Amino acid sequence: MSTVTSRPRPANGRKRAIARRSGLYALLIGLAAIFTSPFLWLVITSLKTERSLGAFPVEWLPRPFAWENYSTALDYMPFLGYTQNSLVIALIQSTLMTLSSAYVGFGFARLRGRGKNLMFGIVMATLMLPHVATLIPSYLIFAKIGLVNTLWPWVMWGLAGSAFLIFMFRQFFAGLPLELEEAAIIDGCGYFRIFFRIFLPQAKPMLATSMILSFSWAWSDFLSPLLLLSSDRTTLAVALATGYQTSQGAPINNLIAAGSTMYVLPVIVVFVFLQRFYQSGSATSGLK
Template structure:
């Protein structure tokens, strides 16, 4: 056997061993990802199962993992017992208003922090980022008093003002993205006579669609899932689906009906899942590109 054949056999053996190692590492990785996926989907799966049980099965001890018979009527009962479409419309209006306005305002503020120079800019940005550490409960009472003085309680104006005020986390995302764009773009725009406002709307904002998509999904989810602000600021007729699910499914004695709450919660989650499935590519791209610089 020649040296050449021995060398080729050794190379083939090494390649085969490398392929086995790669397959083994992929198998471990896939197993880990499946386990993590199951961990995250477990609560939602339990919610679906709970929506298909009777009240007695939900209260049984020991816990019944599966219902004896699937109670599909829980979903129709949950839909018809309250004005489900009306509360859904209220939630959509508030979420769309806030998500649209806060995405644009955060993009504008992030552009300023990324591309403009001014004394104290780094200090202001540090204060902005630090404000994310403030719990919402601390500002809840002052916020309510301000809106009550302005006559904005039981209206959607608070969400308009919140949207126009930008959000620190979204400002951070846009600032990171805009800071990573080449300086030549800005210089060429200035040479062509563009001001910073026109530069933002015509050059920088159209290129930021991944961050726009991610910011819109995040802001929409924040508002759709918020319970405290609608409960505090809105009457029952103008309130959102989150508040209705927690307060409207009661017996005449005032006791909650858990199986209807679970069924309504499943339907409540569906719009968020659909929005994420539609915008997931932009969401992932936005979250990744915002951390480049």
């Protein structure tokens, strides 16, 4: 008479997997807390009164919450006007920079010609050139042709593209199937039409990434508006540095924190709106 023995369950292996997963979750939660702690401290500071800011020992949580700091920050200076200036500049530069970088990246990826690799190397070499090093020469050029205190510098920077974004688009377009291009050429399409009708719709994840990055660069830029724009046409980044001061020139820290909290909201909104385009579609979905 034979007996059937049951195989022992791998209880130890399951316990180890649960322990590893729990440790990974704990690590991620800890890193998230570290990365978000500066923003949380900014929000807490924005809800404190001037008296609680100078209290000793330090009050970690405001008592009571001074929600009126946000309305005061909006009224203390023309906050919405500076926000509009920043939005116009950021949208112009990010849109033009995304389209121009995508078009140049498409040319480097799909077109053939003598000296293409040399030109691409020169474009990549500009990544080593910091923006601050070109700011004073750019100001002198814009001043000589009468473009100071206008939006044209940001239009020109947008049309010039970004070396990093050009590299990103070039790598993406180079990975698309050759059949897409060949089928379009057989149908009589030129490269301009191929780019806008076939390749650009495939690049939604790259377009979203480029818009987020270029919008953040233009939105957070401080030196360029400081040099090129007058005080009434400047951006919110410049206004926050000097807008919340007493008559004696002392900074009003709780209003600075409230204004800075509202300052980062547009970037968060842009990221939340565009992140759904991160999911890459299949590049061969248009082939039949």
